[in-house]
Amino acid sequence: MELLNGKDWELLISNIDNFLFDCDGVLWEGNTIIPGGVEAITYLKSRNKRIFFVTNNSTKSRVEYVKKFTTLGYPVEFEQIICTAFATGYYMKNVLNFEGKAYLMGRPGFKQELNELGINTSKVGPDLTSGELDAWSSIPLDPDITGVIVGFDEYFNYKKMTLAATYLSDPNCKFIATNEDNILPTGTKVILPGSGSLLEAVKFVSQREPVVIGKPHSPIFECLKSMANIDQDRTVMVGDRLGTDIAFGNRNGLKTVLTLSGVTSREQLDKELAKPASECKPKFYTNSLQTLTKEM
Amino acid sequence: MELLNGKDWELLISNIDNFLFDCDGVLWEGNTIIPGGVEAITYLKSRNKRIFFVTNNSTKSRVEYVKKFTTLGYPVEFEQIICTAFATGYYMKNVLNFEGKAYLMGRPGFKQELNELGINTSKVGPDLTSGELDAWSSIPLDPDITGVIVGFDEYFNYKKMTLAATYLSDPNCKFIATNEDNILPTGTKVILPGSGSLLEAVKFVSQREPVVIGKPHSPIFECLKSMANIDQDRTVMVGDRLGTDIAFGNRNGLKTVLTLSGVTSREQLDKELAKPASECKPKFYTNSLQTLTKEM
Incomplete structure (x- = not known):
């Protein structure tokens, strides 16, 4: 070296x-x-x-990355960007021939990238825990879900873990993750969990191993x-x-x-x-x- | 056998x-x-x-367990209950001689048990993600925190993970977990994550191993x-x-x-x-x- x-x-x-x-x-x-x-x-x-x-990094679509590069002064073309949002959609469409609907932990740009590539997903954003724990056993499920995707989601919570684990209890449900990075770099003393940390929780509760898209x-x-x-x-x-x-x-x-x-x-x-x-x-x-x- | x-x-x-x-x-x-x-x-x-x-199970204090046993018709005395809420407080007080304040992921009964045993803790309950991700690098921290406890918490979310990981980045911060069970039994097809699943996320983001109290x-x-x-x-x-x-x-x-x-x-x-x-x-x-x- x-x-x-x-x-x-x-x-x-x-x-x-x-x-x-x-x-x-x-x-x-x-x-x-x-x-x-x-x-x-x-x-x-x-x-x-x-x-x-x-x-x-799965927080952005290719379109959003072009904006970020340009804002920071980097010369860039759309086709140069290989982010996990795009690579996940590419994999699901061309390798998995995915049909049905994916339960998505991710940000809006990730959802947009997937939807534009023809992958149907759940909504993203806040989905709050509510009610007594005893009521959770009857949490509403979406019968169309045939896959679970774990990317970066700052609205990750217990309810999303419950839904992901319940969908994954069907062995036919696909399990895809963008990456295994444990933290996001912040440059401060705050430790921001990366999507790999969310993924560990979903892996452990479901006792399943995902296909990981990223490096x-x-x-x-x-x-x-x-x-x-x-x-x-x-x-x-x-x-x-x-x-x-x-x-x-x-x-x-x-x-x-x-x-x-x-x-x-x-x-x-x-x-x-x-x-x-x-x-x-x-x-x-x-x-x-x-x-x-x-x-x- | x-x-x-x-x-x-x-x-x-x-x-x-x-x-x-x-x-x-x-x-x-x-x-x-x-x-x-x-x-x-x-x-x-x-x-x-x-x-x-x-x-x-760390969801209840001993007092709450006495109520549950009695409601279901089980004969019970307070002293018969060795739950992880109590055992965690016992360990922190008598083995760790814990001083300072613990950042607690847990339910109100767990907090009450710890506080009654003389262990000072953070508040429990909802603590919602809010604001843009960029603002997270300046999330307010409690300077009194000297330990992190992970128990069952249906309000577990990205913000709590961030706080726990940031406190744990100080190697002097103690790290204690109630148990490693991956799910709670529900008797339905819903898979409810156990506190072991929350713990995996905190372990992975902090790259630390806790003292685990439970069986x-x-x-x-x-x-x-x-x-x-x-x-x-x-x-x-x-x-x-x-x-x-x-x-x-x-x-x-x-x-x-x-x-x-x-x-x-x-x-x-x-x-x-x-x-x-x-x-x-x-x-x-x-x-x-x-x-x-x-x-x-």
């Missing part, structure tokens, strides 16, 4: 056609841009490289391949998470660059590197995208 | 001083009595046996021993869950009786018995407490 300086970066660029970037912790943190990000993307674009943004799992890579002819030898994954971004790159035969601008500290990286066998060891690392453009 | 008939039961009774009964799935299901329960308890009482009710873990046994001088050779645990009741009995050197009136099916029992090594194999089993009293 090597520290990537400006010269290495140039060498890497000359051997790479496809750049896959994670977003949270690489390009931005919350609504704050990570310095050097725009310059790095703009430079690669000027070199005619193909760029995709591959994110596990490091394969469905999001299959979705990417449907968008572009990817030569894996000439593709790099740039991300801030060892267990998702780097494992995803290694599993799929891509080059990998870890950036320390997100959730992974230098200490955590060293700990991972000390393990005898791990699929989470990056080929290169950098402190942030800024380091690369500054040194060029 | 033997099917317990009336004759065996009589023999067992003559060799046993202390009877520990689980409640949900043994004495009742929801608010419905399981036939034969009252007769069995009344008979053991007439034989001057010591009886304790040892339940992982099969030791804190609830220590609490029981503080109430009565227990000769383990002359004590039996009667319950409906292999992983909690039966493992608890086996770990503590007690006789064990599984009743099939609750969450465990005959097929699940056979599967467990077929395993070469398991701490969840009961010494005896019965279809319900009714079988015992009917055959006497």
